[in-house]
Amino acid sequence: MRVTGLLEEIATIGRDRITGGYRRFAFTADDVALGEWFAARVRALGADVTVDRCGNQWAWWGDPDRAAARGRPGVVTGSHLDSVPDGGPMDGPLGVAAALVAVEALRDNGILDEAIAARGRPLGLVRFVDEEGARFGLACSGSRLLSGISAPSSVLALRDAEGVSYAEAARAGGLNPDHMGRDDETLRRVGCFVELHVEQGRALALPELNVPVGVASAIRPHGRFRLDLAGRADHAGTTLLADRDDPMLALATVISVARAAASGHGALATVGKVEVAPNAVNAIPSGVRAWVDVRADTEQQVRAVLVDVEAAIGQAAVQESWTAATVFPADLAAEVAGAVGAALGSGPVPVLPTGAGHDAGVLAQAGVASSMLFVRNPTGVSHSPAEYAEPDDCEMGAQALAAVLTRLLAVE
Template structure:
């Protein structure tokens, strides 16, 4: 089964029939169906299948004579709410198709080649992006991860246990990491910076997520005078505007894309508002100053309305410069391709703290990502498969 057939099989899973976006949250039925699809495809190719103790999936191609530390590729299968089709799955489908090409061409490899599917990359269910790779590399404390809750109040520990994983066993896995020599992730480009079918990544800019909790006093919308209100929606509104203003001052980007209002009644003044800020920028200083400015504006507005506000950092990743020698080797193997930075986080960025990593991008003509309009043309996707096969061939022979 080639790229196009695999892509067609995966495309309907978790798709909203009305809006066209995808809802594949970690360990929910659509994402579990994607996982089952991956395992079936791996077994159809006689790849050795492995699920690690953090819920990540791996499929290994180990031809006779292949030994040493593996070349790993792959991506993720979960999505943001209403996400696009390509973010994550393109890297997984392309990895399997690249191995098919290598086999069809009789490529002999000296090292094993693996395909990874990392769990909860988007953080859409438990709030921490790249959770599977963070656990694998030790970038998040297991006790914190176990206590993470989804929107229904279920803990990450409970969800793992429900899927035959031991919550007490999660965490850094030096044995598995020790079997991997490098990681190359193929991904759809998430902007309009790439004007050729395939490019390579230079770096991931600093980025993080912060939670603002505004606590006021719930009350009746019709009988409570304006002067008597402690309405948390007002400082929340100021915080949203402050995010845009601070981002402009510091040449960053800031987004408030998720909010939880309690109790959420049309005729009730909220008692609390939780809001999540995503901030990214060209430097650590730019991001930190942006968040500090937003926090200061939120505190001032909260105080003027008799509301309390608390800020907590849920995740943060400093600038990730991909391994230069590995990147240069990829570019050389492809005869020279554009090299560009990205403002999006990836598992490759988390893994870079423990082993050499690199990324390949496939052109996105719409420039849209995390939304239904995210797109890559089929010829460009096939060019991505060819590029990944060439890269894996080069790396697995060394």
């Protein structure tokens, strides 16, 4: 099996004919088709697929319950198959396809049998449901429910654009909403989790690194802040400049200061949404509402950007959401980076942070030893039909993943 061949097998499922992007949403017919493909591929590798109470699909080589009872929980890999609206072909499926190729390699070279027979260490493959949250607005709901990071009551009441609730969609998908929530029986089987993912950025492609595979150190902290900029509505044709109280000038300051502050503090800041009242061509606005999204390696850097913006306009921002950093275990990341490097014939590969959320991050928050491999993305574009990784890099990613799993299965 090759990674690109596997991606080709599902290339038409959920693809929009006009945009060429994917619209693979949770608990839809396309989602079911992807799940059936996954199950068939797993069966061809000699394992059965089970669905946990929260809708995630699992396959095991070896007996995970027996292993967990003896204190030797399994090594697990996998990712997701759903997409954002008009998503690309790699975000999610690359991790599932690479996992299938890696499992096949470990089966063929005898490492899987040895791990199971000699050490009692099973290997698991998971396909998480609804990672992108495109339908109900909550990312990683499958892993959040499974791990108890999100309460079932808050997830099951979410509704899609048609008014269908998460509970109704899950029930139509064969799940019992009354049984959804933290699943210790399933979690107990997972000793560690490694997710391979296309890089959503181009750090690995930059000349200073230029490596096909890297490892995640952390998911950056992330804040969303709102600014309400007040002004006074007036006539665009008669009000002297000196007499105006124009909130658009404050908005301009916010945008330019956020950019400069982000640059100065090593952060990313985006003013991506504004509301202008009354939003008329010939009126000085009475008010502007603007949202600033700030991400950086540390909370201090995010706060420093915000302090600069607030000082420039003499006004405090309202914090609408705050997502703390997820730090992947550093010893595991170092071990993974070493195994990847050995597979690529180099020293340890770079370990770097990302600004995007993942199921591996949710599991890490829940206390599962988790790690991520990133495959180089030449343009950095993701969540777009233009998302791409070189075929050779995809295959190297699968080889690197196989090397990582080999090392983790060998742990006594």
